[in-house]
Amino acid sequence: MSTTTTAPRGGVWKQSRTFEPAVRLLFLNQLTINLGFYMLMPYLAAHLADGLGMAAWAVGLVLGARNLSQQGMFLVGGALADRLGFKPLIVAGCALRTAGFGALAFAQSLPMLIAASLATGLAGALFNPAVRACLAAEAGEERRVEAFALFNVYYQAGILLGPLLGVALTGVSFRLTCLVAAVLFAVLTLVQLRYMPVRGGGTEPAGSERGQFRTVLAHRTFWLFSLAMTGSYVLSFQVYLALPLAAGGTGLTTALFVVSALVALVGQLRITAWCRRRLSRERCLVLGLGLMGGAFLLPAALGRGPVGLLLCAAVLAVGNAVLYPYEMDTVVALSRGRWVATHYGLYNTVCGIGITLGNLGTGALLDVAGWSAVPWLVLCAVGLGCAAAMALLARGGRLAEGAVKG
16 A cells, blocks of 8 residues: 555645745646647648648658657657756757747748757657656655646646647637747746756766666666556557547547546546555556556447547546556656656657557558457557556566655
């Protein structure tokens, strides 16, 4: 059982105020990052195809360039954060995304669009591991789980509000959307320059870079944990792939996203508090993966109707709410407090590759099996298989290495 029985301290805002200003700034940071990103990126493909008249292959190339630069550079971004400090990488990433979104507002040619897309992806690779490592450091061992639960609430709020603001701005012009997103990141950059404390990085002796990568890449338990967790990302991504394809209409698709976000916004703190009172960190990981896999039994049994799909999205969101704070906490615990951002960078890279392969596999499966129960049952098996793998890791005591239960 968990050794911590702390109950929620009230609503999101009230509980957020119990943390130090640096942690509250990181919450604001993630809300703004997702608000700016999701007000623009969902509408980029339509702008490229309809606004600029680009061919489908060119649209795919521009969008793929962003994903490639972000996933491919996560490990580098994390390593630099551990070397140079969290603040410089967070500030640099936000400044680079300001430039990237500003460039998207005026780019017309394919080379300029690719360059802007690469810049936005690289920006994410710079600040993403640094933000999470900084949050873990500022919150401290005793409150890491609570901090990451709140972090996920702000994260999901940005995902929910961003597209709503984006559709209103894009109704005027896509250039306006880009410029507003760029201004948001510019303001965030200045706020962080002024108020974010210098924390992390630069504590290792010169010349220890090879030891840095050797320590992280040779961490067998961390690799096994990352591979087991990849399944959760593959399953989460089905809100963008299998579920919208099954829904077949924009109204139901929008409802899927709203349900997912509302579960996180309304339920995250309550779910985390319940888990902290009753379960160990390891059991939360297993339970979360199991719930995410089990969610796909609903469309398998109920078909492609709204009830099955919406229930699937809701249970997926509950599973993710159980999982996320303990997932982030385990990354820190397994790192034993050393090269934390580098561990986050490797973790993001592994999961990003898993998402790509998982999407290819899911798409191929849908092509072959159609909308029978088979694709849903395979996705269910992925989640349950990952839950079983996590249970084996926990039973062997590997996840307790350097860990503080929460």
